Amino acid sequence: MTPTAKILLLGSGELGKEFVISCQRLGCQVVACDSYDGAPAMQVTDEREVFSMLDGEALGAVIEKHQPDFIVPEIEAIRTEVLADYEGRGFHVVPSARAAQMTMNRDAIRDLASKELGLRTSSYRYAESREELRAAAEAVGVPLVVKPVMSSSGNGQSTVRDMGEIDGAWDYAAAGMRGDRQRVIAEAFVDFDYEITLLTVRATDGVHFCPPIGHRQERGDYRESWQPAAMSPAALETARVMAAKTVDALGGHGIFGVEFFVKGDEVIFSELSSRPHDTGMVTMVSQDLSQFDLHARAILGLPIPAIEAKGASASAVILADREAADFAITGVDDALGKAHGDCHIDVRLFGKPVTRPWRRMGVALARIGSGTAEEACAAAVDAASCVTLVYGEE
Secondary structure: OOOOOEEEEEOOOHHHHHHHHHHHHOOOEEEEEEOOOOOHHHHHOOEEEEOOOOOHHHHHHHHHHHOOOEEEEOOOOOOHHHHHHHHHOOOOEOOOHHHHHHHOOHHHHHHHHHHHOOOOEOOEEEEOOHHHHHHHHHHHOOOEEEEEOOOOOOOOOEEEOOHHHHHHHHHHHHHHOOOOOOOEEEEEOOOOOEEEEEEEEEEOOEEEEOOOEEEEEEOOEEEEEEEOOOOOHHHHHHHHHHHHHHHHHHOOOEEEEEEEEEEOOEEEEEEEEOOOOHHHHHHHHHEOOOHHHHHHHHHOOOOOOOOOEOOEEEEEEEEOOOOEOOEEEEOHHHHHOOOEOOEEEEEEEOOOOOEOOOOEEEEEEEEEOOOOHHHHHHHHHHHHHHOEEEEOOO
8 A cells, every 4th residue: 555645753752652653544654763762653663763863964864765755853852954954855844844943942932922923921031051040030030940942841940949049950951951052041930820731733724723731740741631721711712812823923734732821811822842742642532633633634734623522531641760671560450440430541651661760651541521620630640540660670
């Protein structure tokens, strides 16, 4: 069978794995790339490439070798100028090389939202040294949040509550940076009621929205997400307008994870990713089409139908607590046994070959047809607590 499209996936984590499955259901051939062999997405593809995507020469060689119809970034640490070069030669970068460059750098996307589009954001400054970070903190004021402009899963992110914590925040950010840009964003702490991810699909037939997703974070990374998040109609409409304005400015087709802080009816732009979002893993149980299905359809130029919610749903992560290559995962049967009545439970294990402290190894999913998002979240957390990592030395 001739594939409908050949996709070069740059980054092969758990989000990439689910995206590959969605693409294969539509007849695509996917080549999974990552810096290590056996990454989750590689386990469900026929072809793989192992190399550092910060190596521009290696990245170009892989593109030349496979001649993909679509180049789909899934991680931040990519030599994006190489993508721009190949886009200029006629290759299709998703959603576009410009969007990939901007969304993988917090400073670029923040300046787009704040300075070019006039969206409301927190006050912020940039710093490229601990001295500049100190000056930024004096200008913005404390408390403030410090993040590397290029990182993922909360790596390098911390909250500075007094000026004595500046050096530690800089060192932590520097250790968590991806790529070769030693730069951080220092942003004023926002007084908000809650934060959401608004999954926004830009496709050939317009802009579409999933129900808003609420989430809780620790160490800058999500722990639980739930859908739908309770919002006032005014706040939801404002978020949709802001999201549509941003994705239209970036262009291209695909799914975007647009993050907002919400205070009453006020909405403040936070961040944006031009690919499936980790908090959006809840859509694997909450919607008829998951965020991965929607991303694949939009990329392939297929129409996006009405997005149907199935009921109050939630996800809760399953974390490792140490570094190990010899481990087993137990308790999945106990987790699945938590299902009852109209409470549906599922578990997705990512297949990562090694563990690290705070590394996501899986996710528990819950949906309660006649319940609330809070009840679904409690059910997901309960199911996730049943799943245990057993290490070789134990």
